[in-house]
Amino acid sequence: MKLAHCISRWLALFTLLACQRSNLFEPAEESAIRNPIFGPSGEVTIAIEVSGSHTEHYRAWCVETNGFIKYVDALQFDGQATAALTQQELSSLVALFLEKDFLHLQDSYESALTPSRLRYRVVFNHGGMQKIVHTDSVSAPASLQEILQRLTQQMAALRDKTLLLSLIADRDTLVQGQEAKFTFTVTNPHAHTVALVSGDQLADFFVAASQPVFDSELGGSYAPPYLWQAVEKTTSIRTVNVTNLPAGKSLVFQASWNGRSNNGVLLEGDFRVAARCATIPGGYSAWLPLRIIKGS
Structure with a gap:
């Protein structure tokens, strides 16, 4: 019950603070300093939620149209972390979703026989279209597996700078x-x-x-x-x-x-x-x- 209560607090923080604007900038690279991001855009481009059989496995990562990122990781920290992708990194992710034809995938690739495996909810908004796909770590087709792998790698890179x-x-x-x-x-x-x-x-x-x-x-x-x-x-x-x-x-x-x-x-x-x-x-x-x- 304690873990469930903590998760609800993290979720509340994750969504409640999504629209708050402030002077936020890209990581400290020369190109980023020349092109600051002034906080969240309020428009989500890519989002992923990862959950397991236990509530402490919950992770969520959301990137907006200007590269601003907010994420939570119940295994790593309390509260909500923020970061930013460079324009090149964001464009590369969007290109991958389009290349793998994510907008035309099925809504669900899940098996009731795999209750203990990781579950994913992936959101992609592009060109006025939105697609939400639910899957698990085994049932996803090859094209979706590539997307999950890239997003997982990006989440791991963020952890190296999480405060x-x-x-x-x-x-x-x-x-x-x-x-x-x-x-x-x-x-x-x-x-x-x-x-x-x-x-x-x-x-x-x-x-x-x-x-x-x-x-x-x-x-x-x-x-x-x-x-x-x-x-x-x-x-x-x-x-x-x-x-x-x-x-x-x-x-x-x-x-x-x-x-x-x-x-x-x-x-x-x-x-x-x-x-x-x-x-x-x-x-x-x-x-x-x-x-x-x-x-x-």
């Missing part, structure tokens, strides 16, 4: 008139340095309603507005900034909140708090619950 994002609050109940303090830690868990590309914003904290509202389709873009948001900016005036995060090192951001919304209203009830690393690669922490109550 660990941890949000801690000093309380789970906030009495009106007091302040809650949040600490957001961004860690490079790899044995190599990861270059983080950003605009003038490195991180932010935000509060939303306690119950997520999201589309059932992967990459849905319906989200309520943030009730409160605090932004951590860099001191540089450059359009693009590169922060090299060495192996095993962390960036730490902190914020305090007095329970008032951005327009000054003193809130009461149940809410959720999360933080975002606004770099590429970057991502969102898992949600933390926060209850606001009246003072005595």
Whole structure:
């Protein structure tokens, strides 16, 4: 039950934050810095969900028309990671889907006799057409197997740059008139340095309603507005900034909140708090619950 609850939280985060816009850029390569991506486009080109017989096998990866990527991996990390493909990488993936005639495949290639194998849900949008195919790791035809293999390789490459994002609050109940303090830690868990590309914003904290509202389709873009948001900016005036995060090192951001919304209203009830690393690669922490109550 605990794992199932965690998966629902990851799914909520994955879809709820799909449309939030920010200064997000491609990986720190010279060509990418010349051509920044300003956050998600809101239009999904390719998406894949992978699930097994156990909930901890769940993975999802979604790439939008401008190369912006959001993904979750229940085995590797909490929350949602973000990254970006170069235009060449994205064009190569789209070309593969067209070459293998994905738009004209059957809707399903699954066998009831293979319950323990990995299950895939693949989405492709192109030229005003959408195709969704369900399959498993054995029943897929050769053309679909090639697509699955390429997507799996791309997901593995992303993991080499995925950051660990941890949000801690000093309380789970906030009495009106007091302040809650949040600490957001961004860690490079790899044995190599990861270059983080950003605009003038490195991180932010935000509060939303306690119950997520999201589309059932992967990459849905319906989200309520943030009730409160605090932004951590860099001191540089450059359009693009590169922060090299060495192996095993962390960036730490902190914020305090007095329970008032951005327009000054003193809130009461149940809410959720999360933080975002606004770099590429970057991502969102898992949600933390926060209850606001009246003072005595």
